[in-house]
Every structure is written in structure tokens, then in C-alpha cells.
Amino acid sequence: MDAITLEILRNQLESIAEEMGQVLITGAYSPNIKERRDCSTALFDSAGRMVAQAEHIPVHLGAMPEAVETVRERDPHPGDVYVLNDPFAGGTHLPDITMVSPLTVREEIVGYAVSRAHHADVGGSTPGSMPAGAREIYEEGLRLPAVRLVSEGETNDDVMDLLLANVRNAGERRADLRAQLAANDRAEERLGDLFAEHGEGVVREGFDAVIDYSRERIESEIRDLPDGTYEATDVMEGDGISEEDIPIEAAVTIEGESIGVDFSGTAAQVPGNVNAPLAVAKSAVYFVVRCVTDPEIPPNHGCYAPVSVRAPEGSLLNPRSPAAVVGGNVETSQRVTDTVFLALAKAAPERVPAQGQGTMNNLTVGGRSGEFAYYETIGGGFGARAGKDGMDGVQVGMTNTLNTPIESLETEYPLRVEEYSLRANSGGRGRYRGGLGLVRSVRVEENATVSLLTERRRYGPRGVAGGEDGTPGENLIAGKAVPAKTTRDVPAGTLITVRTPGGGGHGDPAERDSTLAERDRENGVVE
Structure with a gap:
């Protein structure tokens, strides 16, 4: 043709x-x-x-x-x-x-x-x-x-x-x-x-x-990457049942025009709901490969053909039915993305930013009788890049959604937004700083059930090349800190606050341009 x-x-x-x-x-x-x-x-x-x-x-x-x-x-x-x-x-x-x-x-x-x-x-x-x-x-x-x-x-x-x-x-x-x-x-x-x-x-x-x-275009891009096997490990912060870390291990092999990702070292499937079907793990790998090659290549079957993904059956990334999986799609996918990025950073460090917030910050509020159900993922900090600061208050990784406008949220649901702001000091310091997280505070005006599925509450997103880590997120219900993954029945009037993680920094903070540092102070990025 x-x-x-x-x-x-x-x-x-x-x-x-x-x-x-x-x-x-x-x-x-x-x-x-x-x-x-x-x-x-x-x-x-x-x-x-x-x-x-x-x-x-x-x-x-x-x-x-x-x-x-x-x-x-x-x-x-x-x-x-x-x-x-x-x-x-x-x-x-x-x-x-x-x-x-x-x-x-x-x-x-x-x-x-x-x-x-x-x-x-x-x-x-x-x-x-x-x-x-x-x-x-x-x-x-x-x-x-x-x-x-x-x-x-x-x-x-x-x-x-x-x-x-x-x-x-x-x-x-x-x-x-x-x-x-x-x-x-x-x-x-x-x-x-x-x-x-x-x-x-x-x-x-x-x-x-x-x-x-x-x-043909993706194969050409892969050929430009150095052959070899590159490994990385990261963890999930519990599964909603236990707070124990759950390891994800990736071995990324680049060979000619192909990339293979093996998750054999990843944990076995867990009792909680952060198990992720293999299709979700594949999605995360495909996304990372597109990011480190050329995101402008038309996305279709051809982009996926040179990429293979393996995870043992019965593992966190290939669970057996009837495993709970609702958090795997939204949270484990983010950590798979982070882990594969970490591995590929060893092959192409100039193409990989510091870690972004690494979570979707899932907030669900609903009435027990079914009269309403509000769901939202909340943005946070994007990781700093080799030549730019990270973006503030954006969706990162495996989600690409917008926020719910306050006007729409308050019209549709018995909820009132009391704060929606950038979170000062949350981006990791560096020659280029990580993006800022957000603060979203919502007051529930009827008795309701609140569910939070979040990550990066224990370990902040990693900085690179001497950059500092981003600030971990935090969840509060009625002013008290609650676990990263929790479901609670709350009375009318309860305030729910989600403070999302900032992105990691890139490069030595001492090398930050004085003009950028002054602009940070003027804009309230740092206090």
C-alpha cells in the first residue's frame, strides 16, 4: 500500500x-x-x-x-x-x-x-x-x-x-x-x-x-536499545488483609527486535484484592514499552507483537479464580509499571523519569440502599524528568482520567468538597523537582460507606540521579489517619481527606537553578 x-x-x-x-x-x-x-x-x-x-x-x-x-x-x-x-x-x-x-x-x-x-x-x-x-x-x-x-x-x-x-x-x-x-x-x-x-x-x-x-516502527525502536537482561523489584504495600509488603520482580530481556518481561520472582497470589489478571500485567508492560520507545507510533496490534509477558499461574500477576482482583487493576498495575520502568532505566536511563505517584488513589463513597455511588481516582505528582520538573496534580501511569468537577460532584451526590489544592513540599527535591500531589477533602452529607484503595502511603516515589523521593500519601477519615486500603461505614457529616503522593526528583538538589527555586517559593510549591 x-x-x-x-x-x-x-x-x-x-x-x-x-x-x-x-x-x-x-x-x-x-x-x-x-x-x-x-x-x-x-x-x-x-x-x-x-x-x-x-x-x-x-x-x-x-x-x-x-x-x-x-x-x-x-x-x-x-x-x-x-x-x-x-x-x-x-x-x-x-x-x-x-x-x-x-x-x-x-x-x-x-x-x-x-x-x-x-x-x-x-x-x-x-x-x-x-x-x-x-x-x-x-x-x-x-x-x-x-x-x-x-x-x-x-x-x-x-x-x-x-x-x-x-x-x-x-x-x-x-x-x-x-x-x-x-x-x-x-x-x-x-x-x-x-x-x-x-x-x-x-x-x-x-x-x-x-x-x-x-x-516495523516499534521493532526499529527496540533495536536501538542495548541487548541484555535488566532486573528490578518493587513492592505493594499490603493487600487490604495484611500490611506486609508484597514483592513484584521483573526481568526485562531485550534481544534484537523483541522485549520479553518475566515476572517469575513475583509473590504468589494473596488473600486480598490486589491480585491482577495477566491481561492487566500485559497492559502495564505495553504502556511502558511505548513510553520508552516512541509514544507517537500508532497504537495497535503491531505495537504489542514484539512484546511478550510471562507470569506464573497462581502468582500475584496471574491469579487463579476466585481470587479478589478489584485492586489489581487500579493499584497493582501501577506498581508493575513502576517496576518495569525501573528495569528499563538500566538500559535507557535518559528515557525514564523519576517515579510518579504510583497509585490511582481510589475513593468510593456510596449509600447502603443504593441511592448513590461516587467513584473517583485522584491525581498526584508526576516524576521529574532529565530536563524538566514533574507535572503537578495529574494522573500517572495506567490511568488517564479527568477529575470530577466540584460543581458536578456536589450536584450529583450528597457530598461537599471543602478543599482541593496542590500539596506543598510533596514533590521530591532535585535539579528538577517532582510534581506536587493533591489534597482532596470531601464531606459526606448522608450516612455512607467509604472505601479507599491506595498505595505509596509507606514508601514515597523514588527519585533518580541524586533526586530525593516524593512525599508519601495519606488518608484521613474524620481527621484520623487510616490504612492505605480500608472500608468504613461513616455517619453524615464525616470529612474524608486524601493527600496524594508527590513525584520523585531528578538530579542533585544543589544544582537547581536559583530562578526555578525562587519561582517555587513564589508559587507556594515549597513553604
């Missing part, structure tokens, strides 16, 4: 995935999707290879191929739509509900549209479906294998009724599910337009061409 046609088709395919995301976001009812944009969309070919994705949530996107493969094994037909969330069969964690739709042209399946969205509640033992002390997946919500929600164009009301009967705030769930259906429908419409514009043969050839293009 000539370069001009390839570039036109690549952009058109990516625009389909982006438009799917816009349909989902504008059609959703929950602030978690319409405001925070905790969702992802992608387009696959008929062989189950990702050909285009919207730049949404890294932990969603790298795991999507597992969902498509699960559906392909079910012998889908034109007009079907499958829904699933089972982490042991194509999902990530239960709140992330995935829809997979075969895309057809003249009654032949030519591809798949996929949308994945984090629903604010999917049942389980606590509002918001993210209980800190869960010991098995059954406590975390309704578990859906790949089932037909739509069969040959007709909605299966029995499946929809069963799903909605097991979640809190069923009206909001129904609306968000319909937004996902609309997103997948838009993909079929736009792909049909593409076939009509270019012809079936050209579009099918384009699927292969965009994948080959990305594979």
Missing part, C-alpha cells in the same frame, strides 16, 4: 475509535464516564487484532484483545453484542464492563467494535463495588462471562434485567450501558462508510498495513 493511502486509512480508522469514545462520553449519565471519562474504545479486525484505539485508559486498552478473543470463541453472529466483565475470561476487574460487537458488511463479519467503561457500581458487598477487604471475587460484584446482550439485532431483556437486578442505581447503569451500545453502533456505521469509500479490498489491506507499519 502506498504511503499516502496508508496515512489516510490510518487516520480514518483512528477517527472511528475516537468518535466511538465521544458517543460513549456524551451519551453516558454517570459523572464517572461523562465527566471523568473512565472509558475506552477500540476497533479490531476479523482476526481479533486491534487496528485502532482512542487514546483513553492504558489499563483498559492493553487488555482488550483478551475480551475480543473470548467473544470470538463464542461463535458470534452479525447483529450480536456481547457483554462481559469476568477478569478470568477477558475482563480486568468487575466494574469495567466491556461490550464487543461484530461489525458486518453484507452480512460478513469484518471486524469488532469494543467499548469498556468503569461503572460506578456493579453490586457486591459495598457501594461502588471496590471493597478494600475482599477475599474473593464474589464480594466484588456481579460477574459476567461473555453473554449476548443483543442477539441478531434484538436486545435480550432477560440478560439486561438480570444485570440491573444485581447493581445499585439501576437507572444510571442502564443509561451507561445504552451509551456503550450506541458507541459500538457508531463504529459499524462509520466502518461501513469506509468500505463504501475505498472498497472492501483496500480497507482489508489497510488493516494489515497499519499493523505492519506500527510493528
Whole structure:
């Protein structure tokens, strides 16, 4: 395929995935999707290879191929739509509900549209479906294998009724599910337009061409990295049941045009909910490889082809059912990212920043009777880079969501935000300082259940090249410090405060430019 046609088709395919995301976001009812944009969309070919994705949530996107493969094994037909969330069969964690739709042209399946969205509640033992002390997946919500929600164009009301009967705030769930259906429908419409514009043969050839293009570019980037095996270790700060450190060990082998990551030294699966399905570990590795090569390479199956990931069955990163996993998707994925970055820093130190906050700071507040369920991940410090300070108060690593605007939060929920500010002195000092964490204080105006799933409360994000570590985070309920992972029933009037970690610094603090240091003081970065 000539370069001009390839570039036109690549952009058109990516625009389909982006438009799917816009349909989902504008059609959703929950602030978690319409405001925070905790969702992802992608387009696959008929062989189950990702050909285009919207730049949404890294932990969603790298795991999507597992969902498509699960559906392909079910012998889908034109007009079907499958829904699933089972982490042991194509999902990530239960709140992330995935829809997979075969895309057809003249009654032949030519591809798949996929949308994945984090629903604010999917049942389980606590509002918001993210209980800190869960010991098995059954406590975390309704578990859906790949089932037909739509069969040959007709909605299966029995499946929809069963799903909605097991979640809190069923009206909001129904609306968000319909937004996902609309997103997948838009993909079929736009792909049909593409076939009509270019012809079936050209579009099918384009699927292969965009994948080959990305594979060739990523292989070229990997060739520039020095061959060898690079190892690193980091830890999770407990699993919600025990406070003991849980090691994650990565051995990254670069050989020619390929990268293999082996997690054989990682801990066995744990009783708590920080176990992460292998698809989640793969997502984290894919993300890191893209970061240390060229993030501008079009993201599709070609980016993943030269990368292999191994984790022993029964380990923290490849647990056996019915392990609890809701924290693995949001927190363990972050630590996998940190660990693989640490390893690759030995191969390409100039391409790897100091550690960012390394947590999503998951805060869930909900009413026991199901009248509301608020969920949010809270930003923190980005690690300093070789030539720049870290960014302040941003999402880091495996999440790419926005915050919930205060106006929306206070309108939708019985909550009041009393502080939302940058956290002074939280970024690690260095020639370039780490980004600042945030302070988010929310007062609950009704009796509620609060769940916190967080990390980096014991060990701050590491600085590099002589830079200092970032400040660890802190969680408080009613003014008292609580563990990193906790679920509590609280009365109306309770104040919840989350202080997020700052990023690590880069370089010797004594070498910081005096102008930058003065600007820090003027801006209240340091006190």
C-alpha cells in the first residue's frame, strides 16, 4: 500500500475509535464516564487484532484483545453484542464492563467494535463495588462471562434485567450501558462508510498495513536499545488483609527486535484484592514499552507483537479464580509499571523519569440502599524528568482520567468538597523537582460507606540521579489517619481527606537553578 493511502486509512480508522469514545462520553449519565471519562474504545479486525484505539485508559486498552478473543470463541453472529466483565475470561476487574460487537458488511463479519467503561457500581458487598477487604471475587460484584446482550439485532431483556437486578442505581447503569451500545453502533456505521469509500479490498489491506507499519516502527525502536537482561523489584504495600509488603520482580530481556518481561520472582497470589489478571500485567508492560520507545507510533496490534509477558499461574500477576482482583487493576498495575520502568532505566536511563505517584488513589463513597455511588481516582505528582520538573496534580501511569468537577460532584451526590489544592513540599527535591500531589477533602452529607484503595502511603516515589523521593500519601477519615486500603461505614457529616503522593526528583538538589527555586517559593510549591 502506498504511503499516502496508508496515512489516510490510518487516520480514518483512528477517527472511528475516537468518535466511538465521544458517543460513549456524551451519551453516558454517570459523572464517572461523562465527566471523568473512565472509558475506552477500540476497533479490531476479523482476526481479533486491534487496528485502532482512542487514546483513553492504558489499563483498559492493553487488555482488550483478551475480551475480543473470548467473544470470538463464542461463535458470534452479525447483529450480536456481547457483554462481559469476568477478569478470568477477558475482563480486568468487575466494574469495567466491556461490550464487543461484530461489525458486518453484507452480512460478513469484518471486524469488532469494543467499548469498556468503569461503572460506578456493579453490586457486591459495598457501594461502588471496590471493597478494600475482599477475599474473593464474589464480594466484588456481579460477574459476567461473555453473554449476548443483543442477539441478531434484538436486545435480550432477560440478560439486561438480570444485570440491573444485581447493581445499585439501576437507572444510571442502564443509561451507561445504552451509551456503550450506541458507541459500538457508531463504529459499524462509520466502518461501513469506509468500505463504501475505498472498497472492501483496500480497507482489508489497510488493516494489515497499519499493523505492519506500527510493528516495523516499534521493532526499529527496540533495536536501538542495548541487548541484555535488566532486573528490578518493587513492592505493594499490603493487600487490604495484611500490611506486609508484597514483592513484584521483573526481568526485562531485550534481544534484537523483541522485549520479553518475566515476572517469575513475583509473590504468589494473596488473600486480598490486589491480585491482577495477566491481561492487566500485559497492559502495564505495553504502556511502558511505548513510553520508552516512541509514544507517537500508532497504537495497535503491531505495537504489542514484539512484546511478550510471562507470569506464573497462581502468582500475584496471574491469579487463579476466585481470587479478589478489584485492586489489581487500579493499584497493582501501577506498581508493575513502576517496576518495569525501573528495569528499563538500566538500559535507557535518559528515557525514564523519576517515579510518579504510583497509585490511582481510589475513593468510593456510596449509600447502603443504593441511592448513590461516587467513584473517583485522584491525581498526584508526576516524576521529574532529565530536563524538566514533574507535572503537578495529574494522573500517572495506567490511568488517564479527568477529575470530577466540584460543581458536578456536589450536584450529583450528597457530598461537599471543602478543599482541593496542590500539596506543598510533596514533590521530591532535585535539579528538577517532582510534581506536587493533591489534597482532596470531601464531606459526606448522608450516612455512607467509604472505601479507599491506595498505595505509596509507606514508601514515597523514588527519585533518580541524586533526586530525593516524593512525599508519601495519606488518608484521613474524620481527621484520623487510616490504612492505605480500608472500608468504613461513616455517619453524615464525616470529612474524608486524601493527600496524594508527590513525584520523585531528578538530579542533585544543589544544582537547581536559583530562578526555578525562587519561582517555587513564589508559587507556594515549597513553604
